[in-house]
Amino acid sequence: MSRRDTVTFRLLVALCVATSIWYFVWLLQPSRVGNPVLYGLLVLAELFNLGQAAGFWWTCLRRRVMPAPPALFKTWDVDLFIPVYNEPADIVEPVLRAAVALRGARVHVVLLDDGNNPDMRILALRCGAAYMRRPTNRGAKAGNINDALARTGSPLVAVLDCDHVPGPRFLEATVGHFGSGDVAFVQTPQFYANAPHNAIARAAWSQQALFFGTIATGKAGFDAMFCCGTNVIFRRDALMAAGGFPEDSVTEDFELSIQLHSAGWRSVYVPEVVAQGLGPEDAASYVSQQLRWSRGCISAIPRVLKARLPRAVKLQYLLSASYFLYGWTLVIYLLMPLLRITFGTQPLAGTSSASFLMHFAPYFLLSIISVARAGSGGYTFDAFALAAANFWIGIVSSVRAVLRRPASFVVTPKKGAGGWQPRVVAPALAVTGLLAGTSAWGIFHDPTPGVLNGVAFAAIHAVILVRGSAGALVPARRPVALSSRTPVLADVVSMDSRRVS
Amino acid sequence: MTTVVLDVVRDSPRAYRKRRRRPGDLKWLVLISALGALLRVFPVRGIWLDEAISVAQARLPYPTMLHQLMYGDLHPPLWGSVLWADVRIFGYSPLALRIPSIVAGTLCIPLLYLLGRELFDRRTGIAAAVLLAAAPLAVWYSGEARMYAFYLLFAIVALLGQARAIRRGDRAGWVLFVAGSAALIYTHYFSVLQLAAQHLVFLGLALRDRRLRKQWLISIAVIAVVLLPLVPYVLQQLGNASSPGASPTEGTGQPVSLYTVLANLVWSLWGYHSNALMTQLVALWPVAMLLVLALLGKGRSWAVTLLVAAVAGPVLGAFVISIKAETFFEVRYFVSILPPLIVLVARAATGWLPSFPARAVAVGALALTMLAGLADEQFDPANPRLYDYGGAFQYVSAQSRPGDQIVFAPDYLDVVVGYYHPAQPATPLSDQRPFEPSPGRVLVLASFLDQPATAALVGGTLSTLERNGRSIRQTKHWENVTLWILE
Numbered sequence: 001m002s003r004r005d006t007v008t009f010r011l012l013v014a015l016c017v018a019t020s021i022w023y024f025v026w027l028l029q030p031s032r033v034g035n036p037v038l039y040g041l042l043v044l045a046e047l048f049n050l051g052q053a054a055g056f057w058w059t060c061l062r063r064r065v066m067p068a069p070p071a072l073f074k075t076w077d078v079d080l081f082i083p084v085y086n087e088p089a090d091i092v093e094p095v096l097r098a099a100v101a102l103r104g105a106r107v108h109v110v111l112l113d114d115g116n117n118p119d120m121r122i123l124a125l126r127c128g129a130a131y132m133r134r135p136t137n138r139g140a141k142a143g144n145i146n147d148a149l150a151r152t153g154s155p156l157v158a159v160l161d162c163d164h165v166p167g168p169r170f171l172e173a174t175v176g177h178f179g180s181g182d183v184a185f186v187q188t189p190q191f192y193a194n195a196p197h198n199a200i201a202r203a204a205w206s207q208q209a210l211f212f213g214t215i216a217t218g219k220a221g222f223d224a225m226f227c228c229g230t231n232v233i234f235r236r237d238a239l240m241a242a243g244g245f246p247e248d249s250v251t252e253d254f255e256l257s258i259q260l261h262s263a264g265w266r267s268v269y270v271p272e273v274v275a276q277g278l279g280p281e282d283a284a285s286y287v288s289q290q291l292r293w294s295r296g297c298i299s300a301i302p303r304v305l306k307a308r309l310p311r312a313v314k315l316q317y318l319l320s321a322s323y324f325l326y327g328w329t330l331v332i333y334l335l336m337p338l339l340r341i342t343f344g345t346q347p348l349a350g351t352s353s354a355s356f357l358m359h360f361a362p363y364f365l366l367s368i369i370s371v372a373r374a375g376s377g378g379y380t381f382d383a384f385a386l387a388a389a390n391f392w393i394g395i396v397s398s399v400r401a402v403l404r405r406p407a408s409f410v411v412t413p414k415k416g417a418g419g420w421q422p423r424v425v426a427p428a429l430a431v432t433g434l435l436a437g438t439s440a441w442g443i444f445h446d447p448t449p450g451v452l453n454g455v456a457f458a459a460i461h462a463v464i465l466v467r468g469s470a471g472a473l474v475p476a477r478r479p480v481a482l483s484s485r486t487p488v489l490a491d492v493v494s495m496d497s498r499r500v501s
Numbered sequence: 502m503t504t505v506v507l508d509v510v511r512d513s514p515r516a517y518r519k520r521r522r523r524p525g526d527l528k529w530l531v532l533i534s535a536l537g538a539l540l541r542v543f544p545v546r547g548i549w550l551d552e553a554i555s556v557a558q559a560r561l562p563y564p565t566m567l568h569q570l571m572y573g574d575l576h577p578p579l580w581g582s583v584l585w586a587d588v589r590i591f592g593y594s595p596l597a598l599r600i601p602s603i604v605a606g607t608l609c610i611p612l613l614y615l616l617g618r619e620l621f622d623r624r625t626g627i628a629a630a631v632l633l634a635a636a637p638l639a640v641w642y643s644g645e646a647r648m649y650a651f652y653l654l655f656a657i658v659a660l661l662g663q664a665r666a667i668r669r670g671d672r673a674g675w676v677l678f679v680a681g682s683a684a685l686i687y688t689h690y691f692s693v694l695q696l697a698a699q700h701l702v703f704l705g706l707a708l709r710d711r712r713l714r715k716q717w718l719i720s721i722a723v724i725a726v727v728l729l730p731l732v733p734y735v736l737q738q739l740g741n742a743s744s745p746g747a748s749p750t751e752g753t754g755q756p757v758s759l760y761t762v763l764a765n766l767v768w769s770l771w772g773y774h775s776n777a778l779m780t781q782l783v784a785l786w787p788v789a790m791l792l793v794l795a796l797l798g799k800g801r802s803w804a805v806t807l808l809v810a811a812v813a814g815p816v817l818g819a820f821v822i823s824i825k826a827e828t829f830f831e832v833r834y835f836v837s838i839l840p841p842l843i844v845l846v847a848r849a850a851t852g853w854l855p856s857f858p859a860r861a862v863a864v865g866a867l868a869l870t871m872l873a874g875l876a877d878e879q880f881d882p883a884n885p886r887l888y889d890y891g892g893a894f895q896y897v898s899a900q901s902r903p904g905d906q907i908v909f910a911p912d913y914l915d916v917v918v919g920y921y922h923p924a925q926p927a928t929p930l931s932d933q934r935p936f937e938p939s940p941g942r943v944l945v946l947a948s949f950l951d952q953p954a955t956a957a958l959v960g961g962t963l964s965t966l967e968r969n970g971r972s973i974r975q976t977k978h979w980e981n982v983t984l985w986i987l988e
Contacts, residue, residue, distance in 0.1 A: 206798065354760035357786065361759055368793055380798025449784035456787040463791055 006063075012373055013057045016366045020050060023363040026355075027348075034349035038339065042347040045329035052326070053367050055319040060214055060374045062221030068176075076105045076175050077154035078233065082129075083144045084162045085137075086115035089123050091278070092162045096127040099160065104171035108154060112144045139247030141229075146244035149236070157239060161230035164190070164277035174233050177268045184238035184265030185257075188231040188272065189216070192279030199382070200286050200471040201279035206383035208279070210375045212271070220269035224316035226257035227267070231275045238265050251296020255303065258317060262307045283424040283472035290390055294324035294397040301401075326387075327394030334431055334461055340454035341442035353453065382467065389468025392427040425469035432469075435462045526623060530611050530630060537634030538607040541643040544879060545595050547891025550948075552646040553916040556598060559584045571737050578734065579687035580648030593920075595646075595891070602650035606643025609650070609840070610634050612657045617844050619664040620804040621852065628847035628864045629840075635868045637772025637875040638832065638839055641886075648688050649836050655685040656695055656837035660811060663699055666716065667706060667803065679720050683727040685837075690735070691819070691829075695837040698814025702807045757823040757830045762816060763789070765832040769839050770846070771874035775883035795853075805848070811841035887980035888948065890914075894921035896977065897944055897984065901925045904941030908962070911955045914948060932958050938966060942974075945985040963987075 026032070027046065033039045080099050084092055092111070099109040109129035113120045114137050124131035134147045145159060156178060160166060174186040189212035195205035219225040227234075232253075239245075242259045245252040257267065280286040297320060304317040339345045348356065371379055422429065435458040442451045548556065558566050558574070558581055570581050583601050591597035613633045617626030633639055642649035658681030665674025682699075685692035700721075707714035760783060767782050774782070815835035823830035832838075850863040878884060894917075897907060905925050909918060912929035927946070930936060932954075943966060947959040963973070963985060971987040978984075 352760075353784070353786070354758040357759040357763075364790065365793060368797065372797055377798055377800045381795045382798070384794060384797060447781070449780045452781050453784040453787065456785040460787055460791040460794075464794070 009060065009370075009373060012366070012370055013061060016053070016057055016363075016370050019362040019366050020054070023359045024050065026359040031350045032348050034346045038336065038345060038347035041332045042336065045332040048325065048329050052319065052323065053370075055315070056215070056374070057370060059218035059222075059316065059319070060370075061218070063214065063217045064221045076156050076178065078105045078107045078156040078158050078171060078175065079148070079152040079154040079236075080107050080109045080158040080160065081112055081145055081148050082109065082160050082162050083112040083141050084115060084117075084120060085141075085144075086117065087162050089119055092120070093123060093127065094165050095160060095162055096124065096129050098165045098167070100128045101168070102166060102171050103168060105156070105175050106154075107158075107171065108152070110148055110152065112148050114140075114144050139245075140250075142245035142247045142249070142252035146247065149239060149244055153236075155236050156233055157236050158233040159230060160275065161277060164230050164275045165193075166231075166275045167273075169272070170231075170274040171233075173270050173272050173274050174268075177270070178233075178235055180266070182264070182266045183235065183268055184260040185227055185232055185234045186268045186270060187216075187225055187227055188270045188274050189213075190228060190231055191273045191276045193276040194278050194281060198279070198281045199474075200283060200386070201281055203380065203382040203386040203471070204279045204286055204289075206378060206380045207387065209378040210371070210383075213376070213378060214374045216269050217271050219316055219320075220267075220271075222312050222316050223266055224261070224313040225267045225269040226261075226317070226320070227253040229253040230277070235265075238263075249296055249299065250292045251300065254296055254300055254321075258300065258303055258307050258309070261313055261317075262309055283421045283469075286386070286471070287390060287393065287424050290324075290393045291397065294393050295400060297321045297324055298394070298398050299401045324394035324397060327391040328398070330388060330391040331395065334435070337454040337457035337461070338434065338438050341438050341451055341458065344450070385464045385468035386471070387468070388464045389425060389428040389466075421472040425472040428465040428469045432462045432465045435459075435465075523623065526614075526627065529627060530614055533614075533627075533630045533634050534607055534610045537610045537630075538603065540634065540640050540875065541603045541606050542596075545599070546644060546879075546887070547889050548595055548598065548646065548917070548920055549888040549890060550914065550917055552598065553890075553920045555581065555584055555646055556588070556593065556920055557916045559588045571734055572741065575690075575738050575742055576648065577687045577690060577731060579684065580651055583651070584646060598646035599644055602643050602645055602647070605650040605654040606639055609639065609643075609653050609657055612654070612661060613840055613843065616657055616661045616664060616840065617847055619661060619668065620808070620844065621848050624851040624860065625844065625848045628851050628860070629844045631864055631868050632843045632847055632871065633840070635871040635875060636770070636839060636843060637871060637878045638769055638836065640875055641772060641878060642833070642836060649833050651688045652685070652692060652836050653839060655681050655688055656692065656811075657681075657840045659685055659696065659699065660807070660841060663703070663807065664804070666720075667703075667713070667807075670713070670716070675716060675720055679723050679727070682720075682724050686728055687731065689834075691815070691834045692837060694815035694818035694835060695811055697818070698810040699807070701814070702803070702810050705806070706803060757820065757827050760786075761830060762820065765816075765830065766842075768832045769836075769842060771871060772878035773884055773886040774874070774877055775881055776885060777883070778877070778881075795849075799853075805845070808841040808845050808848075812838045812845070882980050885951075885981065889979035889982055890917050890921060890948070892979045893946060893977075893982040893984055894918075894923050896979075897946060898924040900986070901944060902942075904939070905944055906939045906941060907944045907946065908936065909946040909948075910959050910962075911947075911949055911952070914946075930958055930962055932961075936962055936965065938969065938971070943971060943987045945987065946982065947985075948982045950983065 024046070027043065080102070082092070082095055082099065096109065096111065099107065109127075111120060111124040111129050111131050113124075113131065113133045116133050121131045121133075132148055132151060134144070137143070139146060149157065156175065158171075170188070174188060177183050177186045190208055191212075192201050192205040192208065194201045196202065216225055229252075238260055239256075241263065242256060246255045246259070249255045261267070280289050301318070301321045304314060304321050307314065307317070309317065336347060439455040439458045439462075442455055445451075558569055561569060563582075563585055566581055566585055567578055570576065570578050584598070587598065587601050591600055610630050610633050614626040614630040617623075617629035619626075639650075639653060642653065658677055660681075662674050662677025662679070662681050665671060666678050667674075682696055685696065700717075703713075703717045707717050763783050763786050764779055767779065771782070815838050819830050819835045846867065847864070850867060851860050854860045854863055878886075881887075901907060901924050903925075907923060907925050907927035908930050909915075909927055910930040912931055915929055918927045930945075945959065945962060945966075947955065949955045950959065966987050967973070973985050974988050975986040976983065977986075
């Protein structure tokens with residue numbers, strides 16, 4: 001990030017803060033209270049989003065150009081684990097072949113097969129990798145890795161998901177950071193190589209690009225970057241001191257990071273794409289992935305609150321852990337036009353549309369511009385719509401977390417099933433139907449400007465929900481074979497500039 | 502003049518292919534322009550106050566007219582000169598008076614195609630031409646004997662010149678830019694808002710390119726030289742601006758707010774409508790939030806920056822000015838935003854959608870909404886912009902008989918009376934001198950009754966007449982004109 005970009009972004013954040021104050025001072029006037037319950041809900045939703053936005057700006061302001069890894073004074077031994085669980089061999093093979101060819105360290109590739117698939121043993125042997133399996137599947141992926149930790153001994157341990165092909169620089173770009181004795185792990189970005197070929201993967205990548213491009217570099221500035229489960233290298237001592245990966249969580253990587261940071265270890269984030277993977281290729285895969293992440297993150301909130309972490313690091317963890325609660329705010333926003341059209345009930349009173357617009361529009365506009373600017377234009381409307389259409393995920397996850405319902409580790413499908421998946425987006429479609437029906441009733445029953453305003457709000461929600469659901473309703477194109485993935489690593493540049501070709 | 506092409510805007514072969522004209526384009530363009538011309542010729546509205554002022558000025562000998570403009574008006578002299586020549590060639594019929602505007606308004610269509618093609622590709626150009634042909638505001642001002650169609654035309658020329666100057670760096674581009682800029686200022690002073698935005702874009706690019714910087718500075722110097730004769734004119738008119746009665750018509754009467762901005766944006770794309778319909782349309786403002794969200798991830802380019810600047814600059818400028826003088830926030834004063842706005846819409850419709858049918862449906866649907874807006878704008882009698890003085894004076898002429906006394910208010914309608922010259926002489930009502938009715942019938946014709954002073958004057962006159970034994974025999978309404986016949 002150039003100095004000019006930094007100055008521009010700081011100015012933008014200053015404007016964002018000013019417009020936020022301008023809006024919230026106006027909103028929180030006692031005279032604005034219309035229906036007290038709706039007003040309370042609206043303020044809650046707005047404050048949550050302001051908190052997330054402020055956290056985003058704060059994180060982005062901490063972005064730093066990452067120093068190059070220190071020169072390697074010794075050749076490290078690295079155990080590279082590739083956990084599998086019944087994934088297709090044609091997905092796993094390129095990963096194995098690229099892993100055994102890695103340079104920059106003495107690498108010992110181990111295929112950890114929880115599927116007990118004889119073909120995997122043959123594949124591992126054919127590629128020059130070791131093969132391990134265990135009698136039980138206890139602890140899912142975390143248990144699989146912990147089992148392998150006990151049976152290997154290199155000082156560094158790398159973990160790659162079985163659909164993430166490492167590039168030649170994977171170890172060269174990362175291992176040098178372990179020269180510093182307090183570094184527990186080095187995380188690198190996840191990159192979806194199938195993004196150009198698949199709409200869901202493209203939208204999911206756009207979400208990921210914002211995280212791994214801007215947010216992660218900002219978190220690294222706070223020394224608060226957490227492990228993302230793949231494309232990561234650990235110091236074995238740190239892992240062992242933490243007792244290995246937690247097996248009672250569906251986001252074992254997130255919880256492990258909390259433990260390591262609480263114990264005083266540091267993490268490093270290398271914003272260079274050194275491995276390419278596959279993003280979810282259909283709506284069901286995306287939902288499965290998001291359900292696991294949201295459940296894990298929301299369940300981790302109490303642990304974050306209790307953890308003995310520096311305040312800034314704790315806040316960073318809280319921002320990430322609470323992100324999926326946005327689903328609740330969306331429900332509140334969806335409720336407002338429905339109630340206004342049907343009953344004429346409004347959260348605000350004693351004001352006019354012109355006044356609301358004058359205070360809200362600058363805040364809204366600048367917040368969007370800040371996301372666009374921070375993401376260098378990489379965060380798309382489709383990414384936003386996909387997240388919005390799956391608002392129910394955060395709600396289901398938080399309800400289950402509160403009820404302490406057990407979570408199960410579900411592996412994200414590596415190949416999209418394609419075809420129609422209306423069940424996956426049924427909540428979004430149901431809400432869209434409700435919005436459309438209520439709007440139609442309002443237009444025919446009482447087409448006053450107030451009702452039309454509610455209809456316009458309903459319409460934008462409906463468009464966003466339909467757009468976000470489109471991936472489940474329009475049959476996906478044939479999944480991209482791993483072997484035919486676009487060879488991107490030669491063209492890839494740092495995630496700092498977010499221009500991954 | 503050397504050729505300057507910025508590295509940042511140089512065409513890729515693919516982009517060049519998309520911009521190159523195809524043989525079929527000309528056929529389509531002629532068809533679209535012809536349809537656009539038809540919409541601009543029919544229907545012909547009656548002459549309204551501002552047009553009547555221009556006509557009254559055009560009746561004068563040329564030096565007297567220039568003197569009158571300089572000492573009694575607030576507009577630069579280009580439009581007056583064009584109208585002066587027009588009336589001497591074509592006469593004074595409403596259609597004859599509007600020939601320059603119709604021609605300029607029609608020329609805007611192919612020029613906007615060129616602008617869309619220069620900035621993006623030929624698809625954008627065609628879509629922009631279609632949308633401009635149907636745009637109610639463009640049609641409205643192409644059918645008005647005022648300077649706004651020229652304002653639109655030269656705004657497009659200035660943008661086209663800048664686009665060519667940036668992309669190709671050729672002499673034609675710079676000449677177009679200089680000529681368009683100068684003509685714009687000679688047409689309407691508020692065009693400096695657009696030109697300021699355009700120069701900001703130049704500045705941004707020139708900071709990165711020394712050769713462009715040189716050409717740009719030369720262009721500024723040439724524009725300044727061309728504008729020199731206007732300086733004494735402007736200085737005198739700045740003095741006129743502070744004198745009362747310089748601009749008789751009032752604005753919307755609403756405080757300027759973001760709501761007003763939205764109303765003006767609706768006017769710019771879908772034309773003028775009744776207040777009731779406008780209230781409903783502006784209530785749909787949340788849709789703009791969707792548009793903002795849809796822009797996420799669309800990337801930036803100098804072409805989009807130029808267009809956004811050409812839209813946002815004049816709107817922001819007028820907004821700031823209107824904090825002091827609310828009547829200045831009125832879309833006709835920054836009508837130059839229409840071409841760049843339409844090109845942006847055309848770009849979104851053609852660039853964001855993946856297939857030809859989807860693009861065609863989107864552009865067609867947009868054009869249909871504009872045509873619906875046009876129909877409502879032209880034919881809804883509740884449109885507050887419609888003034889049917891022609892119909893009213895025709896009726897007055899038909900009804901009046903010798904001995905009738907015709908009075909009108911407000912007094913600045915004298916130019917309209919002068920244009921329609923009813924069969925009997927008409928005198929203005931004035932709050933300065935008492936009205937003395939003659940023994941015959943009194944015909945009271947009034948307009949601008951939304952203005953309190955005029956309403957009070959007319960109401961007072963009618964009351965006085967009734968107290969003196971006259972009674973209202975007939976009340977007749979036309980768009981924004983009312984006639985009372987008292988006996």
